Amino acid sequence: MSPTWLPEAAPEAVRPEPSEQLIERDLVMTQADFTHICELIHRHAGIVLVANKRNMVYSRLARRLRHHGMTHFSQYLALLKQEGLTGEWGAFTNALTTNLTAFFREAHHFPLLARHVTGRSGPVRVWSAAASTGEEPYSIAMILQEALGHRANEARVVATDIDTDALAQARAGVYPLEQVQKLDEVRIKRFFMRGKGDKAGLAKVRPELAAMVEFGPLNLLSPQWPVSGPFDAIFCRNVMIYFDKATQARILSRFAPLLKPDGLLFTGHSENFSYTSQAFRLRGQTVYELASRA
Incomplete structure (x- = not known):
């Protein structure tokens, strides 16, 4: 039998969202329901939803109501209250989490990472704190393989996200x-296998690249994080734009002790923390270093 996966190829996958314009408004969402949902997701995940996100909330949660055979958002909220932070809470959080990503997104970060890790002694460790569907941590792993050569076998990328899906x-x-x-x-041939048969049109990360990445769930608002430093770099890009300033400052203060003294923090193009935290100072375009660094 011929193999399912062949060398070469590649892809991306973002959870498809139904067009809000095509959603049939057959479910009842009151302003009180929307306000309650905003409060819950902010308290649980730090995400701030404003008034113009009501249609988004409706369309993303509608499938959960239909799954349970419900017609009113108040019924769904009652279910969440009944179950506490288990069961449906995971699906609720996943539905309201935005996963917009791509391989080598914000490309200017990756040559800097390569220069940063080249020639370092000891195993290199990088944390992708908002890993989404994996494109970012796999991009980091590719850079580590290219920059470190045979020493990449010792390198690890810790990849976490609140969205279990x-x-x-x-x-x-x-x-x-x-x-x-x-x-x-060159990267396609080196790091991916092309799908064949029922996998045609798809590509899979090669096992040696996948082995460098350790995936696990993590809520940045949790009082304890299941990760430990020190890291050579932390990537937390385009996630804290959904948090308020107080939450951003709190998370940044927790990142600082997890970095090596010369470690780097990579953030998103829409994020500026120069006046948010005293722990970091801007080093370059959306790249920060510890303020305590000599």
């Missing part, structure tokens, strides 16, 4: 071929 997709390492083909041909 996204993490499951990330662990699988399977993406639409059209997404992976945006990479250069």
